[in-house]
Amino acid sequence: MAWRAAERLESIARGVGPSARRHLPALQAMLDALVWALALVLATLARFDFQPGPANESGLLAATLIAITLQIGIGLALGLYRRRYHYGSFDEVQALALSIAAVGVTLTVVARLFGGGMVPRSVPIMAAFTALVLAAVVRYAARIIEEVGHRPESGKAKPIVVVGAGRSGEQIIRTMLGSESSPYLPVAVADDDPRKARLRLHGLRVQGTSADALDIAQRHDATAVLVAIPSIDSEALVRIADPLVDAGLDVLVLPPVEALLGHIGLADIRPVTISDLLGRHPADIDTAAIAEYVRGKRVLVTGAGGSIGSELCRQLQRYAPASLVMLDRNETGLHSVQLSIEGRALLDAPSIVLADIRDRDRLFGVFQAHRPEVVFHAAALKHLPLLEHHPVEAWQTNVVGTMNVLEAAEAAGVRRLVNISTDKAADPISVLGFSKRICERLTAAAAVASGETYVSVRFGNVLGSSGSMLTTFEHQVASGGPITVTHDDVARYFMTVEEAVALTIQAGAVGEAGEVLVLDMGEPVRIMDVAERLAAQAPAPVDIVVTGLRPGEKLNEVLLGADERDERPRHPLISQVRVPPLRFEEARAACTASGRLSISPATLEVASAWGLKVAEMTDVGDASVNA
Numbered sequence: 101m102a103w104r105a106a107e108r109l110e111s112i113a114r115g116v117g118p119s120a121r122r123h124l125p126a127l128q129a130m131l132d133a134l135v136w137a138l139a140l141v142l143a144t145l146a147r148f149d150f151q152p153g154p155a156n157e158s159g160l161l162a163a164t165l166i167a168i169t170l171q172i173g174i175g176l177a178l179g180l181y182r183r184r185y186h187y188g189s190f191d192e193v194q195a196l197a198l199s200i201a202a203v204g205v206t207l208t209v210v211a212r213l214f215g216g217g218m219v220p221r222s223v224p225i226m227a228a229f230t231a232l233v234l235a236a237v238v239r240y241a242a243r244i245i246e247e248v249g250h251r252p253e254s255g256k257a258k259p260i261v262v263v264g265a266g267r268s269g270e271q272i273i274r275t276m277l278g279s280e281s282s283p284y285l286p287v288a289v290a291d292d293d294p295r296k297a298r299l300r301l302h303g304l305r306v307q308g309t310s311a312d313a314l315d316i317a318q319r320h321d322a323t324a325v326l327v328a329i330p331s332i333d334s335e336a337l338v339r340i341a342d343p344l345v346d347a348g349l350d351v352l353v354l355p356p357v358e359a360l361l362g363h364i365g366l367a368d369i370r371p372v373t374i375s376d377l378l379g380r381h382p383a384d385i386d387t388a389a390i391a392e393y394v395r396g397k398r399v400l401v402t403g404a405g406g407s408i409g410s411e412l413c414r415q416l417q418r419y420a421p422a423s424l425v426m427l428d429r430n431e432t433g434l435h436s437v438q439l440s441i442e443g444r445a446l447l448d449a450p451s452i453v454l455a456d457i458r459d460r461d462r463l464f465g466v467f468q469a470h471r472p473e474v475v476f477h478a479a480a481l482k483h484l485p486l487l488e489h490h491p492v493e494a495w496q497t498n499v500v501g502t503m504n505v506l507e508a509a510e511a512a513g514v515r516r517l518v519n520i521s522t523d524k525a526a527d528p529i530s531v532l533g534f535s536k537r538i539c540e541r542l543t544a545a546a547a548v549a550s551g552e553t554y555v556s557v558r559f560g561n562v563l564g565s566s567g568s569m570l571t572t573f574e575h576q577v578a579s580g581g582p583i584t585v586t587h588d589d590v591a592r593y594f595m596t597v598e599e600a601v602a603l604t605i606q607a608g609a610v611g612e613a614g615e616v617l618v619l620d621m622g623e624p625v626r627i628m629d630v631a632e633r634l635a636a637q638a639p640a641p642v643d644i645v646v647t648g649l650r651p652g653e654k655l656n657e658v659l660l661g662a663d664e665r666d667e668r669p670r671h672p673l674i675s676q677v678r679v680p681p682l683r684f685e686e687a688r689a690a691c692t693a694s695g696r697l698s699i700s701p702a703t704l705e706v707a708s709a710w711g712l713k714v715a716e717m718t719d720v721g722d723a724s725v726n727a
Contacts, residue, residue: 125181129172131238132180132196132231136167136203139231143223159218166210167203167227174199189243196235204228257285260352261317263310263340264328265291268354270301271364272328277302282366287320310340314347324350326369331356334380334622341372356380356598374570374634379563379596381622384672387419389609393474393516394419400472401426402457402505403479405433407565408520411601412476413437425470428479429456457501460508467512475517476608477505480539484524484532488652491531495691498535499542503684506546506554516553518608519543521616523560523593526661530652540616541682547613548681555611556679557604559619560593560657569627573634581642583631586649590628591656593621603673610670618659618666618675 144160175181178195185192207224260276262269269289276282289306290313291299299306307316313325325344327337332353341351351372354364399416403409404426410433413426428434434452439445453470455462457479480498481487487494502519509517521540524533540556547554563570569592576583600619607617628644635642649655660666664677 125183129181132171132235133168135231135234136171137164139227139234140164140167142230143226144219146226147220147223163207163219167207170203170206171199174202193236197232200228200232257282258324259287259320259322260284260324260326261288261290261313261322262286262326262328263290263313265289265296265299265301265306268330268364269328273301273304275366279366287322288316290316313340314343317349324352326352328354330354332380334377337380338377356596374630375563375596378594378625381595381599385602385606390605391419393609394421396422397473398423398471399474400470401476401478404428404437405430406478407562407597408601409478410437411597412478414441415601415605417441423451425451425453425472427453427455427466457504458496460504463504463508464511467508471512473515475509475514477517478520482532484530484652485650487531494531494535499538502539503542506542510546510550516608519556521556521558523558523657523659525558526658529654538682538687540679542684544614544679545681545683553613556616557607558616559595559600560621562597562600563594565597573631577634577638577642582645583635583642584645584647585627585631586647586653587655588628588646589655591624591626593624593657595621606671607674610674616677616679618677620673621659624656
């Protein structure tokens with residue numbers, strides 16, 4: 101019965117043509133006039149115990165004409181009949197209440213002046229309350245008809261269960277129900293908050309928890325489930341998604357909080373991805389603290405064309421810096437990041453700088469020209485196997501390049517610098533890890549020398565970055581396989597690039613000079629599990645091949661070294677650890693053997709100074725350059 105009534109109401113709503121909408125202001129005025137006439141009659145009858153005899157019919161008619169005239173006049177003045185408000189909105193009801201109150205007060209004064217000869221003195225107040233209720237009911241009914249008229253047609257839209265009855269859930273349900281072109285029609289809601297067990301959102305009742313999503317979907321013949329919780333973490337998302345996927349239902353999500361800007365729309369709904377299941381780590385970001393050190397400041401980002409650097413630029417732009425200088429040696433990367441931020445990519449702006457951090461003189465010129473106050477140093481070589489074979493490049497870019505940035509920053513008076521590091525710098529055994537550990541120590545030394553807030557931020561694998569494991573796996577699946585995994589039990593930390601960058605910017609606000617800020621990446625993920633999930637979702641059978649660990653590769657990465665303590669005094673997701681400063685001359689001396697410079701094996705001498713066991717180190721070859 102309820103479903104048939106809804107369908108009938110829907111057909112009525114769709115039958116309301118544009119002609120009626122054009123004449124809506126006049127219709128509104130007429131309805132309010134009728135409401136006042138009915139309200140005065142009812143109030144008068146109530147005053148005389150519904151006995152019509154004692155009533156003054158001519159006085160009642162005069163009061164009705166006065167009320168209608170006042171209502172239309174005051175309503176026009178307040179914009180009620182000038183399309184100033186959306187019909188049935190809260191703002192319109194406020195204006196309606198004000199106009200009816202003004203009419204009621206005026207009628208009361210008139211009734212007292214006539215000594216009750218026109219209508220009893222209690223009638224105007226009673227009529228005003230009655231008129232307000234009736235007018236609000238009329239508007240509410242019209243609003244329901246209008247909303248039903250914009251609902252997606254049940255035969256065309258896909259029935260969907262929404263998990264999450266919070267602000268995002270309410271907003272997306274309203275959006276779906278308010279768009280005739282919506283591909284989704286919400287039919288039920290689920291939420292884990294017991295206080296919302298009987299809550300209704302736009303006519304839809306919460307019918308269980310997220311654990312009941314499959315049962316709810318089957319009861320309503322829904323073919324999809326939308327997890328409308330942007331802040332959900334990956335573990336909770338996996339718990340919800342796995343049984344739904346196994347049952348053949350589509351699982352949809354909203355982007356993480358960091359990726360959402362303003363109103364949530366239909367375009368934000370997308371299928372759940374492996375990245376969602378691995379990399380969601382909700383972060384409580386102190387936007388005020390970030391804004392304090394970014395807004396109105398001159399900011400420079402090195403490596404701006406890379407995965408981390410470009411996302412840094414996009415997020416920093418939201419905090420209104422005075423200028424944002426994007427520096428990279430890759431012109432294609434600069435083209436992409438400018439296009440993503442400005443919607444144009446002419447590469448002709450002074451803020452787009454083509455430069456190599458290995459070129460010390462060029463870098464000093466850039467810093468002197470732009471005089472940045474805040475620097476994010478993201479430029480680096482980061483592919484572990486490649487650097488094992490070419491350790492000299494790691495030295496020249498990661499170590500010497502970072503030293504150039506630090507010295508240029510100090511000379512230009514940079515007040516805050518954030519050096520992007522990696523989890524491989526914790527108890528390093530690879531060329532990449534050694535080079536980034538040296539960078540952390542060089543940054544600490546520069547903080548001491550400059551007296552400014554220079555810090556490093558350390559985190560693990562970033563989903564979606566160029567050359568990331570997930571990107572490689574997806575390419576292998578698209579090519580028909582096989583998926584290659586280095587070891588059955590290898591595990592890694594993962595975080596989406598948006599979340600990693602948001603926490604990196606936050607770390608820049610909470611870090612103290614010389615510290616390494618270590619991001620909480622959640623629990624490590626077994627790579628074989630990821631490969632098996634991707635293989636299961638592949639359109640055709642895909643093999644998984646174990647290739648063996650590569651030189652310099654750990655079975656399990658760590659975020660903190662053996663001698664580092666996990667202390668989080670300022671943010672629950674950011675550990676703050678101290679590293680011993682290292683001057684560049686000391687690093688060069690330690691990495692020089694027989695007059696030749698190499699990051700390995702001479703790096704073992706530097707490693708031993710960090711209190712690490714030489715036996716844990718590996719010799720990665722004889723690659724070297726002249727000192």
